[in-house]
Amino acid sequence: MNGARRALLASPTPQAQAAAVDLRERYEWVPIAEAETVIALGGDGFMLQTLHAQLDRRTPVVPVFGMNLGTVGFLMNEWRSSGLEARLAATRPFKVTPLRMTATTVSGETHVIPAINEVSFLRETRQTAKLEVTLNERVVLPELACDGILVATPAGSTAYNLSAQGPILPLASSLLALTPISPFRPRRWRGAIVPDSARISIRVLDAAKRPVSAVADQREVREVAKVEIAIDRARDLTLLFDPEHALDDRITMEQFIA
The missing domain is CATH 3.40.50.10330 (Probable inorganic polyphosphate/atp-NAD kinase; domain 1)
Known part of the structure; x- marks a missing residue:
């Protein structure tokens, strides 16, 4: 250099x-x-x-x-x-x-935004968020009631993810952390560690009554209906x-x- x-x-x-x-x-x-x-x-x-x-x-x-x-x-x-x-x-x-977040809003708009640390989902009102979580086209959580959820990279695993009691991921681990934020149901689910090749999809249940925003690092998309997350190896x-x-x-x- x-x-x-x-x-x-x-x-x-x-x-x-x-x-x-x-x-x-x-x-x-x-x-x-x-x-x-x-x-x-x-x-x-x-x-x-x-x-x-x-x-x-x-x-x-x-x-x-x-x-x-x-x-x-x-x-x-x-x-x-x-x-x-x-x-x-x-x-x-x-x-x-980085991750690539593809967020579709309730009104049908699509936003593609990279995330270096994490993609997080946060309830917009006092109403608990209800989310369906899909991993590689398989529904793994039909209904997660929570304040939110996040997907963190190894570089971001010591940031918001750690504050939400998520795991620290070694930098070369080729893993992602899937961490709930104040989960209510299922009561015993505390998150998952998945390969970074995984395709993660999160659908907002009852989005009109329980609006949710999606945040890629510092960029927010409000009133999302569905978000797809995958590693972007080209960048x-x-x-x-x-x-x-x-x-x-x-x-x-x-x-x-x-």
């Missing part, structure tokens, strides 16, 4: 903007369309925005090296302004394969990490945090 054409992106927060000024004075940068590597300054939310912007452009994606100037920064490296070229030369790349993304801050090790160690 040393000497590669780099683009610099920063979140609008004062800390990230100040860091961007510092880096622009120290190093040479090119427009995003000419970049071979992207440096992203911010938190995990800004990293997701940066990755989604690459997917939206439908051009060849380039590796992203994030530096944390946000809150959690699980997908980011430590912020340091010095030694950037040496750090980039030593980075470890990690492939992240792999690459994240770069310092060797001592590698993503696979961080995900593993999350299992031992009390």
Whole structure:
């Protein structure tokens, strides 16, 4: 990565903007369309925005090296302004394969949106959501009464999925987590781990009375009738990490945090 054409992106927060000024004075940068590597300054939310912007452009994606100037920064490296070229030369790349959410609304509109962390379903009103869950064309849950449900990738398994008591998935596991949010019935169902080759379909039962929204990372589609979820292997993304801050090790160690 040393000497590669780099683009610099920063979140609008004062800390990230100040860091961007510092880096622009120290190093040479090119427009995003000419970049071979992207440096992203911010938190995990800004990293997701940066990755989604690459997917939206439908051009060849380039590796992203994030530096944390946000809150959690699980997908980011430590912020340091010095030694950037040496750090980039030593980075470890990690492939992240997004999900593809195809959501059909009650009115018949179709939205296709990628998700890097998770696709989540959330009730829109005080009424409990009732969902039918299908796995590879087989109905596995005829009626799940809950506040919602989510499908998480390994990269996203330590985010919303973990907060909902879902399992942590190793980065190279080729698995997806299917995790309910405040399930009421079936009372004993606490989720499932499925191969990432699985085709997952979720249909909203009584959508008029019990409206549900579907959220792909940060993008919401309201009043959905049905959503289909599958891995999109044609759009792999690459994240770069310092060797001592590698993503696979961080995900593993999350299992031992009390």
